[in-house]
Amino acid sequence: MLKLISLEIRKNKLSGMLKGSLYANLGLLVFMVLVVFIDQGESDPTFASYAELFEGLFVFVKAVFIIFASVLLCKLVIDEYKNNTVTLLFMYPIPRKKLMAAKLIIVFLFTLAAIVISDVVLGAILIGINHFVNIIPGELTASLVTNELYVIVMGALYAAGIGLIPLYVGMRKKSVPATIVTAVLVVSTITSGFDQFRLGNLAAVSIFLALLGVGIAYLSIRKVETEDIA
């Protein structure tokens, strides 16, 4: 399996995705800093505490990388069908489900890792900046940090699962735009809400969606085994 994963990475030149995530992170950072600074004088600031700052950050990071995941799905799975290279791939003496699983594992792990790393790095940078400018009031306690780390890891796990949901539409339509649009819809659903309430913050909703994504991945892997490649 590790071998298949490394072949997929080589085949699709996925190292380019790392650069992409770096740019995405820079964009996120600039955006967060702007929000923090622009808000500075107002009576009802967007981020009144560290907890609120982190929550905002985590939501944006998740949204970005769920869409990233759909781009990866397109590269790894949908393009293979669109360019017909799937006829080549499935003529190899390797079970189709393994080939498929390797691809989906890449998407899941990439999303998971990208979210955790981005959350931690961007969070640390924002804390660092705030240390000098002191815009956001409040104390950064050890318990807050451990709590936030827990939130990061759980959130990343959910998001990695949710990131697989667009595969359902992707496999049916074999279309890149449809896959990415689905991802955008999913993101807007989980980030929707009002004021401080967001759908994605309900653990039950997140868990449900994450399991849905994993279920879709499982079914796609199973189905591919007996499917005709026309």
Added chain:
Amino acid sequence: MTTILRTRNLTKVYQGKEAVSNVNMNIKQGEIYGFLGPNGAGKTTVMKMITNLVKPTNGEIEFFGEKMMDRSYEMLKRMGCIIEYPVFYDKLTAKENLILHGEYMGYYNPQAIGEALELVKLTGIDNKPVKQFSLGMKQRLGIARAVMTKPELLILDEPINGLDPVGIKEMREVFRMLSEEYGMTLLVSSHILAEIEQIADTIGVIREGVLVEQVAMESIRGRNTEYLELITNETTKAVYVLEHKLGLSNFKVLDPRTIRIYESISQRELNKALVIADVELESLSKRHHSLEDYFLKLIGGEGVA
């Protein structure tokens, strides 16, 4: 000779329509099997079933005496294929594509890539991504990829599409060499009869999903290929000579001026007899009955170039 691949009542139904019906194919080890049929006759579908890409609705495929199932992945190691159109990972170079292929096939021989590229005369393409290749180059690269793992069965779907005349000739030689020197068995499909005719040992003709004929080339070559054609204004006189002086019976008066003689008789003898009988001859020539007539009949004319 052992049969390497056998299909029994192979059938594929697409949306209620039989794309392939009850095909019984026998491919013997070491031969070149020409798979002939007009566009859309079901050649590619049969080949996809053989390579396990498409699952048969009915019937079975036996490869080296082993029945092929949904999960018969090991068999695929012994095949090399181009199906439909040679596809590659476009952004990678030819070499990178071949390296990947070796890895996936579990075939590790660093020399194989160079040898395969040399075999199909594809050189000087080192750093170009496959995207920039012409169809002919892709076709060559596809053949290189299929043969680099030295498979026992080579399946080539329309391998000469997009090649220029020189390329076609070169590939023909490559196919023959693979068959003779490496002992590979080839299944080559085409809708161009002349191509198949030149390389195949056995021909299978498919039409609307039905295998209408499967025959060794030897036997059709011997069957009805040569005849003498006589053109004269005095047909009656000529017929008299043929029948009574020469004792021939297997000939046919095609039209008032043309007679075809299918029996074996030397031109000299015939000429002499006719001159003696004072039959005025316009021409006398030896002709080949082209296989084309034979196959056109089978295929039903349309769609064969």
